[in-house]
Amino acid sequence: MRLPIAIVMAIALAGAAAAHDFKAGDLVIDHPWSRTTPPVATTGAGYVTITNNGTEPDTLVGGSAEISGGFELHTSEIVDGVAKMRPLTEGVTIAPGETMTLEPGGTHIMLTGLKGPIRESEPFTGTLVFEQAGEVPIKFVVEGFGSRPEPEAYAHEGLQQ
Numbered sequence: 522m523r524l525p526i527a528i529v530m531a532i533a534l535a536g537a538a539a540a541h542d543f544k545a546g547d548l549v550i551d552h553p554w555s556r557t558t559p560p561v562a563t564t565g566a567g568y569v570t571i572t573n574n575g576t577e578p579d580t581l582v583g584g585s586a587e588i589s590g591g592f593e594l595h596t597s598e599i600v601d602g603v604a605k606m607r608p609l610t611e612g613v614t615i616a617p618g619e620t621m622t623l624e625p626g627g628t629h630i631m632l633t634g635l636k637g638p639i640r641e642s643e644p645f646t647g648t649l650v651f652e653q654a655g656e657v658p659i660k661f662v663v664e665g666f667g668s669r670p671e672p673e674a675y676a677h678e679g680l681q682q
């Protein structure tokens with residue numbers, strides 16, 4: 522039997538949006554995701570929400586992804602109407618009881634030296650490295666390019682690496 526296209530698409534979308542999270546000590550790492558890149562892209566972006574349920578701060582200082590040579594933490598700021606990226610060399614600190622969301626247009630993970638395009642329905646593994654919690658294995662799901670605003674991956678093509 523063949524399902525109508527609309528139903529197949531609804532199932533696919535539900536799958537992509539399904540929650541997935543990872544725990545490391547008092548940290549909850551929710552829904553690491555990335556988005557598709559064009560074939561020529563050399564950088565991609567990663568996003569995630571991290572909640573610190575502990576009593577001490579922890580700092581995301583780096584990580585890795587199987588699909589990229591490099592992993593950087595960046596922030597985006599609007600300066601005189603132009604979006605600019607700045608590396609966060611001190612990392613991203615999550616205070617006790619705080620939730621930090623890395624999202625398009627704000628603080629994000631920059632995946633540099635892509636080994637190939639990031640494709641929809643091809644999740645990839647990686648790690649997040651925290652000062653206290655150490656190295657935490659995670660998986661990024663990949664969402665379609667139009668799924669959220671502010672395409673960091675394109676914006677970074679003009680950046681000096």
Ligand SMILES: [Cu+2]
Nearest residue numbers: 595606631677
């Ligand atoms: Cu960036």
